[in-house]
Amino acid sequence: MTYQAKLRVWRGDAEGGGLRDYTVEVNEGEVVLDIIHRLQATQAGDLAVRWNCKAGKCGSCSAEINGRPRLLCLTRMGDFSEDEVVTITPMRTFPVIRDLVTDVSYNYEKAASIPGFTPVARDADGEHRMQQVDVERSQEFRKCIECFLCQDVCHVVRDHEDNKKVYAGPRFLMRIAELDMHPLDNLDRRKVAQENFGLGMCNITKCCSEVCPEGIHITDNALIPLKERVVDRKYDPLTWLGAKIGRRPHP
Amino acid sequence: MADQAVEKHFYDVVVVGAGGAGLRAAIEAHEQGARTAIVCKSLLGKAHTVMAEGGIAASMGNVYAEDNWRVHFRDTMRGGKMLNHWRMAQLHAQEAPDRVRELEDWGALFDRTAAGLISQRDFGGHRFARLAHVGDRTGLELIRTLQQRVVQLGIDVFMECTVTKLLTTDDAMVGAFGYRRESGEFIVWQAPSVILATGGIGKAFKVTSNSWEYSGDGHALALRAGATLVNMEFVQFHPTGMVWPLSVKGLLITESVRGEGGVLKNSEGKRFMFDYIPEFFKAETADNEEEADRWYDDHTNNRRPPELLPRDEVARAINSEVKAGRGSPHGGVFLDIASRRTPEDIKKRLPSMYHQFKELAEVDITKEPMEVGPTCHYVMGGVEVDPDTAAAKIRGLYAAGEVAGGMHGSNRLGGNSLSDLLVFGRRAGASAALYAAEKKATPPEVTDDALAQARQEALAPLERQGGENPYAIHAELQNTMNDLVGIIRTAGELQQALDKVAALKARIANLSVEGKRRYNPGWHLALDLPNMLTVSECVAKAALERQESRGGHTRDDFPKPTPEWGALNLICSSSDGAVSLTRQPLPQMPDELATLFQETT
Numbered sequence: 144m145t146y147q148a149k150l151r152v153w154r155g156d157a158e159g160g161g162l163r164d165y166t167v168e169v170n171e172g173e174v175v176l177d178i179i180h181r182l183q184a185t186q187a188g189d190l191a192v193r194w195n196c197k198a199g200k201c202g203s204c205s206a207e208i209n210g211r212p213r214l215l216c217l218t219r220m221g222d223f224s225e226d227e228v229v230t231i232t233p234m235r236t237f238p239v240i241r242d243l244v245t246d247v248s249y250n251y252e253k254a255a256s257i258p259g260f261t262p263v264a265r266d267a268d269g270e271h272r273m274q275q276v277d278v279e280r281s282q283e284f285r286k287c288i289e290c291f292l293c294q295d296v297c298h299v300v301r302d303h304e305d306n307k308k309v310y311a312g313p314r315f316l317m318r319i320a321e322l323d324m325h326p327l328d329n330l331d332r333r334k335v336a337q338e339n340f341g342l343g344m345c346n347i348t349k350c351c352s353e354v355c356p357e358g359i360h361i362t363d364n365a366l367i368p369l370k371e372r373v374v375d376r377k378y379d380p381l382t383w384l385g386a387k388i389g390r391r392p393h394p
Numbered sequence: 395m396a397d398q399a400v401e402k403h404f405y406d407v408v409v410v411g412a413g414g415a416g417l418r419a420a421i422e423a424h425e426q427g428a429r430t431a432i433v434c435k436s437l438l439g440k441a442h443t444v445m446a447e448g449g450i451a452a453s454m455g456n457v458y459a460e461d462n463w464r465v466h467f468r469d470t471m472r473g474g475k476m477l478n479h480w481r482m483a484q485l486h487a488q489e490a491p492d493r494v495r496e497l498e499d500w501g502a503l504f505d506r507t508a509a510g511l512i513s514q515r516d517f518g519g520h521r522f523a524r525l526a527h528v529g530d531r532t533g534l535e536l537i538r539t540l541q542q543r544v545v546q547l548g549i550d551v552f553m554e555c556t557v558t559k560l561l562t563t564d565d566a567m568v569g570a571f572g573y574r575r576e577s578g579e580f581i582v583w584q585a586p587s588v589i590l591a592t593g594g595i596g597k598a599f600k601v602t603s604n605s606w607e608y609s610g611d612g613h614a615l616a617l618r619a620g621a622t623l624v625n626m627e628f629v630q631f632h633p634t635g636m637v638w639p640l641s642v643k644g645l646l647i648t649e650s651v652r653g654e655g656g657v658l659k660n661s662e663g664k665r666f667m668f669d670y671i672p673e674f675f676k677a678e679t680a681d682n683e684e685e686a687d688r689w690y691d692d693h694t695n696n697r698r699p700p701e702l703l704p705r706d707e708v709a710r711a712i713n714s715e716v717k718a719g720r721g722s723p724h725g726g727v728f729l730d731i732a733s734r735r736t737p738e739d740i741k742k743r744l745p746s747m748y749h750q751f752k753e754l755a756e757v758d759i760t761k762e763p764m765e766v767g768p769t770c771h772y773v774m775g776g777v778e779v780d781p782d783t784a785a786a787k788i789r790g791l792y793a794a795g796e797v798a799g800g801m802h803g804s805n806r807l808g809g810n811s812l813s814d815l816l817v818f819g820r821r822a823g824a825s826a827a828l829y830a831a832e833k834k835a836t837p838p839e840v841t842d843d844a845l846a847q848a849r850q851e852a853l854a855p856l857e858r859q860g861g862e863n864p865y866a867i868h869a870e871l872q873n874t875m876n877d878l879v880g881i882i883r884t885a886g887e888l889q890q891a892l893d894k895v896a897a898l899k900a901r902i903a904n905l906s907v908e909g910k911r912r913y914n915p916g917w918h919l920a921l922d923l924p925n926m927l928t929v930s931e932c933v934a935k936a937a938l939e940r941q942e943s944r945g946g947h948t949r950d951d952f953p954k955p956t957p958e959w960g961a962l963n964l965i966c967s968s969s970d971g972a973v974s975l976t977r978q979p980l981p982q983m984p985d986e987l988a989t990l991f992q993e994t995t
Contacts, residue, residue: 170640170641171640172638172640172641172642172755173640173641174641183865183915184865185865188863188864188907188909189908189909189910189914189916190915191912191913191915192915193437194605194606195436195441195444195605195606195607196442196444196605197605198445198642198645198646198750198754199749199753199754200444200445200534201440201444201445201605202440203436203437203440217753219753240576240912240913241912241913242913244576244913246576247437251437251438251553254545255545259542259545259546260500260501260546262498269495270495270511271495271498271499272509272510272511273503273510274506275505275506275513278504278506282503282528282529285503285528285534285535285538286531288444288534289439322501325501325503327498328501
């Protein structure tokens with residue numbers, strides 16, 4: 144049951160670093176985060192890693208395991224053979240702070256730049272009324288634990304640092320879709336999605352959906368429908384006419 | 395010298411902690427016009443509130459129109475075995491519905507009733523279906539809603555910063571001192587008002603549903619600054635934590651599994667909870683399976699299943715079954731929803747439980763029962779506060795949420811935590827802003843000496859060579875608390891625990907860590923450890939003193955509650971690092987509320 148696993152962990156900081164080899168004990172049922180903790184407690188007390196709930200609910204322990212973006216707490220050691228070297232590196236899309244911890248402030252800046260929720264007034268009796276079927280579309284996106292693995296894997300920013308300025312990434316395009324589909328939200332978000340957050344740069348390769356630990360259908364249920372709505376707006380004859388004669392188009 | 399520099403900020407209100415209570419407090423303080431900052435140990439949106447699953451208790455009456463605040467108040471007091479501060483329980487029950495409704499104005503999307511209102515589900519100890527929820531991820535919805543509101547309002551958030559010391563002058567708050575985890579640089583927030591919203595203490599225990607952040611920081615900071623703690627002997631062991639695999643032992647399984655029809659069975663296949671119905675709850679609890687099963691569809695003509703007794707009762711019953719040799723293979727009991735609901739229903743109502751067992755234990759809960767056992771979940775005890783203002787015993791210091799005491803008495807009902815965060819978070823924010831406005835003319839001053847001292851204390855473990863390893867001491871503390879101050883307690887074991895804690899306290903004076911200041915978890919743990927030891931001492935001391943069993947405090951040597959102890963609170967205070975206890979009479983409930991307890995169910 145218990146065996147010695149071969150681990151290769153990236154150690155270093157913004158100035159540089161590299162992979163370091165470790166041998167760490169593994170017990171039945173353990174996940175990669177358990178092994179990282181054992182490494183900290185016994186061999187590398189200052190090994191930097193973010194984590195909180197260790198239950199796949201907070202989205203803190205994101206990293207790349209054998210090159211694949213994953214949560215350390217939801218990756219079981221049993222997924223690897225006992226003699227396989229397990230390589231753990233920080234998320235590549237974000238600047239490294241130290242070891243497995245990266246600077247994810249890009250995500251917080253994008254979140255802050257999205258126009259906030261703008262609700263309709265309550266009913267006369269002080270309640271908001273919505274049907275379950277209508278809330279479910281946005282509820283799926285609100286399952287997001289903000290692990291930023293989708294942001295990490297998205298090649299629009301992973302391979303092109305410059306795009307970060309003009310592209311919000313799947314997590315925040317999905318946030319715009321969530322607000323757009325929210326039964327109580329009162330803003331038309333189609334124009335900003337396209338012009339300020341780079342919706343058009345997404346070419347629906349679905350990498351984001353594949354790495355989502357919550358199994359959210361980011362591409363199919365959020366990004367594609369949002370793209371369709373943007374197209375509707377752009378090619379709607381009334382909008383076109385309104386724009387032509389210099390009036391503000393009716394949303 | 396650049397290395398001596400401390401980054402300085404000036405605010406009216408500084409909120410320590412960014413869970414539900416902290417975020418709600420900050421929103422209120424900001425809306426009252428206070429310059430407000432939030433300081434949190436993790437990234438924004440990762441606080442322990444995300445772990446809450448079941449829902450927010452509020453007597454909105456959307457499912458059972460006969461529900462109202464008086465029924466909720468009564469359930470809360472009875473669940474806490476009448477040791478709750480009556481005024482907190484009253485404010486909580488009265489204000490919870492409005493606090494839930496305003497979340498919708500900020501974007502929250504709760505599950506709906508057929509009429510389009512917020513749906514409400516059943517939970518232990520609540521007479522009516524009362525928990526506003528989103529599947530079994532209500533905490534995530536709460537934190538995301540408040541987080542997005544905070545961002546929309548433009549409130550300053552200092553992420554990944556730990557507060558190591560509260561700064562006072564003449565027994566009044568002047569600020570908080572801490573460090574940036576990322577760089578190890580020091581930082582001070584000067585402010586007349588500080589709100590503690592730091593959550594609980596569960597990381598002092600080995601088997602716990604709590605994350606690393608739960609190191610009792612707020613409890614210890616308040617105590618050291620001269621405030622008092624109340625009810626510290628009462629620690630809630632949630633009846634249903636995972637027991638296998640060991641890697642996830644203690645991880646929470648939501649009470650909603652039982653609320654949605656799940657039942658507890660022993661190794662003989664018996665629904666054993668019928669054997670553990672206490673006298674106190676006999677009148678409102680079904681004594682046979684038929685009535686219990688009818689209750690899910692008709693609460694008016696049937697009594698509640700015993701699986702939905704308050705958490706302390708269920709946790710003790712599971713403990714007894716395992717001790718009697720009727721446990722499951724890995725030392726728990728069975729929680730069965732598979733034989734009671736369809737796979738579709740289970741996946742729809744309990745999606746994250748389905749996911750959690752599938753991913754972490756390779757168990758399909760639509761086909762097999764879960765193995766469950768008690769896990770340290772919540773501390774009822776906390777900073778002694780004024781119910782209306784959330785003010786602690788030091789001017790300018792406030793506390794809300796789990797770090798505050800009194801609201802839940804000796805045992806908290808499920809669902810009452812999220813509502814507590816909202817109700818008292820808002821109250822703390824409002825009072826802190828008001829107090830700061832009164833102090834406008836005399837801004838707080840922090841001396842260079844105070845900063846130099848706080849800095850020196852924080853750096854000590856890094857400068858020391860060859861001392862004790864913080865990870866090793868933490869493991870010893872967790873084992874001690876788990877084995878000696880756990881769900882069933884005795885005088886002998888509590889005394890042993892106190893001796894052990896005293897020995898560990900001496901050893902942490904000699905902690906040393908490897909590496910430097912930049913994102914160094916060993917150093918971070920070294921600075922959290924003294925807090926865990928302080929709260930552990932409080933818990934063990936108060937547990938030894940209280941010679942009765944009540945709620946989250948069970949003494950094998952004093953197995954019954956007594957009327958004498960039922961009229962007393964234990965208050966912890968500290969001077970020069972030593973914790974002392976005093977007995978304090980319970981606040982007297984006014985007659986119009988007391989009559990609520992004379993009627994029968």
